[in-house]
């Protein structure tokens with residue numbers, strides 16, 4: 001009894017964190033820790049203002065679908081979660097402009113038409129809700145202690161999709177707070193506050209800066225996809241023009257779009273329509289409108305892009321291979337990748353960077369990586385700085401990440 005109390009208080013003025021306790025005097029509360037689970041109100045919590053949430057209205061439906069026995073949560077762009085007794089919940093929509101709690105006919109139709117693509121059973125709408133939720137740029141929840149005030153923690157950004165993960169991440173945060181267990185990278189508050197912290201975080205080999213639980217352990221190597229992003233984030237700023245030469249499922253495109261902001265421009269290429277659709281969906285869900293998608297081979301990139309981009313592009317990312325989760329026979333090829341990389345380099349501005357991540361585990365991968373290496377080796381050394389990160393240092397096997405930086409204008 002008394003474990004649950006409902007009260008309002010002003011987080012910015014009334015929360016007093018100290019080394020042993022956090023106090024909220026107006027409520028007569030003194031506690032060893034406080035976890036803020038504030039939903040959209042968390043976007044104005046001054047203690048966690050470094051976590052950049054964007055508000056988005058979402059609508060969800062409760063449906064009766066007689067005869068559907070699915071016990072799992074299905075996620076195909078839209079999600080469908082079983083509630084028991086033929087009842088299911090499905091969602092969600094993303095509206096970044098109208099931020100109210102009113103369910104709309106358009107929202108309901110959007111969810112139903114998405115569902116009808118994956119389900120042929122009749123369904124009845126028995127509930128319809130709308131709310132505004134905070135969304136972090138990589139769409140995952142955000143959890144962890146405040147880096148300077150370890151008695152305060154945040155658990156937010158769940159949205160409707162994230163709420164499906166709430167039991168998993170709730171347990172993870174509880175184990176972190178009570179025993180120093182690690183937090184997954186995608187949701188770690190510390191990694192999400194600033195890009196620059198990524199470099200420091202991994203260089204220091206810390207996963208638990210506040211508890212120090214893992215200090216002294218060997219740092220885990222950063223995956224090459226993230227190393228490429230890190231190198232790009234060191235060079236690219238708001239308003240820049242950048243290119244994703246292999247849009248795929250849109251992770252890098254989204255990353256670039258966030259980096260350059262509304263005043264910047266992203267051009268993303270892919271030869272597969274499904275990849276461009278996946279990318280477009282990811283961008284729409286994140287409210288990003290600064291990307292132009294090109295259904296073209298990247299070997300043609302300098303032919304189709306406006307000529308005035310030559311010498312003005314701050315970053316170009318190639319992530320070669322096949323579309324994860326897609327048709328593995330549609331794959332980047334040594335010849336077109338080589339041509340694309342060669343032509344793209346001419347677009348880079350002074351100080352601009354191109355990253356090329358080449359995988360070698362599939363047919364043709366090794367010769368593609370070798371071809372990129374030999375094309376780059378022929379670049380004039382006074383014009384481009386080339387660095388290679390090998391997954392197995394000293395051996396030209398396994399994935400390789402090439403960094404190409406323009407040192408001198410033509």
Ligand SMILES: C[S@@+](CC[C@H](N)C(=O)[O-])C[C@H]1O[C@@H](n2cnc3c(N)ncnc32)[C@H](O)[C@@H]1O
Pocket residue numbers: 245246247248249250251252253269270271272275296297298299319320321322323324330331332333336337
């Ligand atoms: C490894 S995936 C890219 C992953 C992506 N960067 C991401 O963040 O999700 C490689 C993509 O390259 C595309 N691709 C293959 N050949 C291509 C070409 N010649 N030009 C442009 N894209 C190509 C494939 O369709 C696939 O979607």
